[in-house]
Amino acid sequence: MVSKKILITGGAGFIGHQVIKKILQNTDWELFVIDRLSYAGNLNRINDVVEEVGGGAEKRIEFIFHDLKASFETELLHKLNKIDQIVHIGASSHVTRSVQNPSEFVHDNVIGTFNLLEASRKFDSLELFYYFSTDEVFGPSDKEVKFKEWDRYNSKNPYSATKAAGEELTIAYANTYGIPSLISHCCNVYGERQHVEKFIPNTIRKIISNEELIIHTDSNMIPGSRFYIHNEDLAESIVFLLKNKDTVINEAFKIQNKEPAKVNISGDSLISNLEVAELISNELEVEFTYKLLDKDPQRPGHDIKYGLDHSFLRSIGGSFDREFKFGIKNTVKWFTDNKSWINL
Ligand SMILES: NC(=O)c1ccc[n+]([C@@H]2O[C@H](COP(=O)([O-])OP(=O)(O)OC[C@H]3O[C@@H](n4cnc5c(N)ncnc54)[C@H](O)[C@@H]3O)[C@@H](O)[C@H]2O)c1
Incomplete structure (x- = not known):
């Protein structure tokens, strides 16, 4: 029997495919992957990691070609009905493009998150909605300043503003509809199969x-x-958060005294x-x-x-950094x- 069903958005992207690999390697979970295959999405990433993992890993993944800008139709809701966790990584991600075409970012990152949250309200067994955000929502950090999880937003470009908007929608849905949620901010990520524009x-x-x-x-x-983290170390942290969600949420609440839990992820x-x-x-x-x-x-x-204070994640043993x-x-x-x- 499969222990969990996870939905990952943006799985054909740079970070998403590495999270898929870690989950396939370290759990027996079954994966649904949603991606609209923008210029930045590439199915070869998923094919490569499935091959690297081997052992029939492809049987544990179902790819769903879907654009989050559209609301979820009945058929898709039905397919995903027994989902346990959602990891929302899919987004328009390149800052320079957001300066040239902010509208696309509002649609992918704000409307897309809204549609996913609306769908989440209908998933009876959902135990976690995880929104993957960025250190850029806090704006520049000068000298020694490192931002804590609940510091104020200070977006300096449309990309950051749309990611902050997605965070706020996640917080609102957690508080209004009781969707169990987790938000993380992350520093710059690097590693194999990153898009050449980065x-x-x-x-x-x-x-x-x-x-x-x-x-x-x-x-x-x-x-x-920039603070950098290797994509494999980041994926390790993400899987740690998914596996230990109850501890993470309880420990975060003790310190942050707010819901949902927020976690900073950073290399040193x-x-x-x-x-x-x-x-x-x-x-x-x-x-x-x-x-x-x-x-x-x-x-x-x-x-x-940019700068993030990731002492909380480190204190609970979820920080990995080469x-x-x-x-x-x-x-x-x-x-x-x-x-x-x-x-x-
Ligand atoms: N790369 C970094 O350094 C970094 C750092 C911090 C946070 N982040 C965040 O991580 C996430 C992923 O970053 P990445 O570097 O993997 O980006 P990426 O551009 O490589 O991948 C994003 C994926 O999301 C998909 N996508 C975009 N809009 C979609 C939509 N409307 N519906 C379905 N799929 C959609 C794309 O097709 C692509 O496969 C983003 O949310 C970004 O804000 C990235």
Whole structure:
């Protein structure tokens, strides 16, 4: 007998596919995956991890081609009726695109979350609605500031605002309709099969192709920096939260005294964009050229640094983090072995 049925949205995306892999490896759960296969979604990610896991893992996954912008029809509600947990990762995710086309982000991330929450009200056995959010909802953190789970939102671009809106809808539905919920914020993620538009794969591509890099800076020409977490470590944390949801929710309430539970997930490596480029260049053994840019017309809402206080997750044993220099080494190797992922 299968112990749990999990619905993952955005499973053909970068983070979603790694969560699928971890669940297939570490549980006997059955998975339903919803994705609209935008330009960022790619079924090869799921095919690859199913193959890596082996042992007939494909029998435990059902892929559902569905766009969350549409409400759930009766047939789909019926199929998902016995769902135990929902992990809502699917979203439009690239900040620069949100500056160019905010409407798409409002539709995918706000309306999409609303439609999923509405469906959740109809799932009788639902024990968890997990909304996966971002550190960007808090806006820039200067110097030593690290945001706590319930700090105020301060969106600097449409992407962040739509993710914050999804959070608030989740909170409202938890409080109004009693949907048991959990929200996490996460720092920047890196690893294999990330879309080439994101900073790390794009930097690997540009250095291999001898293209000049653009390094965003503050007004003093200091390069921006990010906390990074490897995608596999993040997936480990997500599965930890799903497996230990009752403890997590109880422990969070003791500290936060609010519902639903919120959890910050972060690596400990704060790396500047220039340092990332240097590490990649060392791995590739190829020199690079770059220009510093303090005001990018394509990224008017570019934040120079984010920061999350992840002491709560660490205190309950759910924090996993490899050293960035090892994670980036494997990532560079993976992309050089799989160059089609960076359009080479
Ligand atoms: N990548 C990061 O560094 C990072 C950091 C913190 C938080 N996040 C959050 O994690 C989530 C996933 O990020 P990612 O990097 O895997 O993104 P991604 O763009 O690689 O994947 C997103 C997936 O969601 C799907 N999707 C988008 N809109 C949809 C809709 N309306 N209906 C169904 N499917 C839809 C896409 O087709 C795609 O497969 C996002 O919510 C993002 O806000 C990402």
